[in-house]
Amino acid sequence: MIDAWLEFCSQNAPALVIAIPLIAAFATPLFSRISEKVRNIWVVLSLLATFRVTATLLHNVLDNGQVVYTLGASVPSLTAPDGFPFRIILQADAMSAFMAIISVSMALIVCIYSFRFMGKKSGLDKYFALLLVMTAGMIGLVTTGDLFSMFVFLELLSVASAAMIAYYSKGESAEAAFKYMVVSSIGALMILFAAGMLYGQYNLLNIAGLAGVIEFTLIDKMALVLLFSAFALKCGAVPLHMWVSDAYGEAPAPVSAFLVVASQAGLYALFRISFTLFGGLPGIATMGWAMIIFGLLSMFVGVTMAIPQKDIKRLMAYHAVSQTGYMLLGVGVGLAVINDMGSLALFGKSAMEGGIFHVINHAMYKGLLFLTAGAIIYRTGTKNLNEMSGLAHTMPLTTIFFIVGALSIAGLPPFNGFASKLMIYESVFLFNPLFAVIAMVVSILTLASFVKVFHSAFMGPKVSKSAKGGEVPLSMWFVMGILAVLIIFFGIFPDVMLDNLVTPAVDALLNQAGYIGGVI
Template sequence: METLFLSGCALLLSACLLPLFFMRTTGKTSRRIALFIMLSGLACITTTALICFFSGTDCNLLLYALTPELLFNIHLDRLAAFFTALIGLVAFCCVIYSLNYIEHGGSEKGRHILTALLPLFILSMIMVVASDNMFGFLFFWEIMSISSFFLVMYNREKVETQKAGIFYFVMTQFSTLFLFIAFLLIYRYTGTFDIGYTEALPQVVKSFAFMALVIGFGTKAGLIPFHKWLPYAHSAAPSNISALMSGVMLKVAIYGLCRFAFDVLQPELWWGFVLLAFGTVSAVLGVIYALKEHDLKKLLAYHSIENIGIIVIGLGLYVIFNHYGLQTAANLSMVGALFHTLNHAVFKSLLFMTAGSVVQATGTRNIEEMGGLVKKMPVTAILFLIGSCAISALPPLNGFASEIMIFQAYLGSFELNNPVVEIVMVIGLAAFALMSALAAACFVKAFGIVFLAKPRSREAGKATEVSLGMLAGPAILALTCVVLGVFSFQIIKGIGFDLPVPNMLPVSILLLLIILVFAGLLKLFHVPVRTGETWGCGIQKQTPVMEYTATGFSEPFVTIFRLIFRTKK
């Protein structure tokens, strides 16, 4: 396993260097070779992670020792292997998408740099998750931050991109500062940078370290109130990078929170309520901000804030239920949070890639200038619809499978016999239900305005379907959304958790049979229908001006939540 992992890392590193050697040449051959090398490297690393996860065998490597304390060593246990496999899956699909996407826009030199930075960014995220030493963790964390900064700045000639990039860089260094403080506190009382549980920290120091970790990892993950950089950076970056940042990089921060708060420090009860508060506020406000947004990529970015909030809600519930001895509810919370981490990585990357295809075809991110694309880009529309249904938690897709687990965990709070905690849980449950409903409403707007009705601009009317390469990566992720949802019960049981989760397979088969029977009856009893012009109230031709707009759709929500938006009537 160690050899396979090292081979994958070496391939990613060579893919990073190859485009730089051919910087002065033209043509896409060197970029294509680098991207295929990336695919090979990711296949090796993902295979290693899956072997570690399902076999329970750890992968251990010492790469280099600066001093006896400052080490670059690798340790893949089940948690690290899970996140490594997640990174590998999403990155693999993003690289397939990039085979054609990179060739559109930018200069020849810029495309070479983008191709070189892509494997460096992916490798740094993998090494952060795999590191077993706080020094190595922070070293690769900085490489991840700096490489992603340069990727965000790809279209640096735009003022919008410059502002987004600089803001992102400042916030990512703010994040690193608090992680550095937390790690130094741990080292001060343990005398080691190795990542592992310690009882040496006084309770006050543990609490300070925990809050520093929440601020550090919360900033990188986009938790409110540390979220402001996220919609700007994600929308400014190329869409393949947006997919990686939202789908994967935010999850690296979640991994760090899980590893250090739960494994190293061991959580206290009040930590659970802190996580629950951060998660609930982020989930509700994230989706409310998304409802008002008309920039397609910013809309998706705000939903990343919402879904990170859902994950953190699950982590907070785990701490609370574990403290009160409700083991089933605690397991539902933790497994639901980690399962939603995987699910969000899949459907959010799918949505960002299909959004990138739409932006490339129309030349705009403003959904008010789109419309009618379901006829122009039918495959992209279907893939975006699958992602929209998944993020809206519609059964039997994967978003529903993980959110229902956290919802079930909330219901377990009625066994606490603590009135104050029960009131908190009821409020949290109501907020969770509100957030789910608003997410569905937001994607009704997004899909309807982007793909239905008539084109609202000349560019939308001229849009054409993207190439097969830009459809293949999202198609794999769309299929994964279906598989993770339909077989969620079997997957959870297969990895060793006997939890009361709904079995979606029989329901899915029943739904499929109903659809097939209905389609067959329509075909069998089809009667030709006479068509003709309908009375149009004197209007001779419908124009896009007469169509329902994103602004009109959002207006009731803006009115209801005007205190949050700080708008005046």
């Protein structure tokens, strides 16, 4: 019985990973009419179920290379009945499954943290429903094999995120949410327009199908630029980063931690477009340079904007921009040498591994940092660094977790940020030494900025306002502790992550022919 059930879950995993959080979200308002406790149990159980199915999907993908699921067909593998993929196809390769497992793990952590952090505020049924919708949007965005459904899931994610940012519905958070909504809508319309351009030429919306026939006409180039800029906007790379500081800064702290993963879903789409949709074309190496320049700008501008900030969450938001730069730099170097097999094998692939490894590390340590910021806000009620002092006296655990997160983001051993940054430094140095030097300088500036935060928030005498309370409740520090332990674990044993998840993900990104072959 259980075997049959597991077999069923395994067969339908790509559809279930999207369907479970979505159905759970629809049912959450019903359960919260019974009682709060029932609602909380329901949300955690549904996220655990999603996690279980995502793990099954990951397992299948690592065993078989990729999993294809055709919605509405008579059998899931019937992708192209007459050699033409016309249905909505979900296609998960190692990269998709890697991103999906990050999303659902962070959703679980953020959800448990939110129970006490949000406390008895009103409208929490909508809060948890939207959290689940965001999870569904992210997983859908990373598992879909269809350009139009990518647009749909991105909109789902954006609308849910905007509502979450506006949760406090004060002046600033409403303003931040409005800004986020406008910026995301512009990005989404660019994606829709680009999808229309490609559909008009090839009568296809399927990414694998398009990648097989694309010719790189002028219209294709315009579509590439539109898609590239739209997804760069969604991941918050520098010329398009103006929404990040407001959105991350004004959202409730657990939502900020989750928005980091939401931006990374945009990053995934950027990589998918560059490597899979346009990957086989000779001119794509130029886009690698564009990605490198976006990355360098993000790193440097992000960190220099972060240093003068006085609002702890706004400061961390600018650091998130800066860290996104490392991922763009690492993967961009890989894309710039994609047509040069020698360089790709020598340093391109390890640069990409560094960049992709940094994605999961960033989700962990930036998530942890936003959660510690939330813990500080929970106890002191202020986001202003000048108003907090001596928190190490009353919140020892939060202090330890903050140190772990701060040293990890600065790239110090033995934390996971060091592992991925070292890979980026070493491989980018072979590509261009100057870029590696910039990356290191940015890390030093990051450390300087976090030393400032540590000194002003945790050191010094107790201030009467911040002394009240003490440590945060168990459920809050417990999930922060899980993240801190994972950060140290993957810092000491990076090979566990690299061999099992990151290298297959990079291989999947580079294996464009395999992705196309899965459908056609």
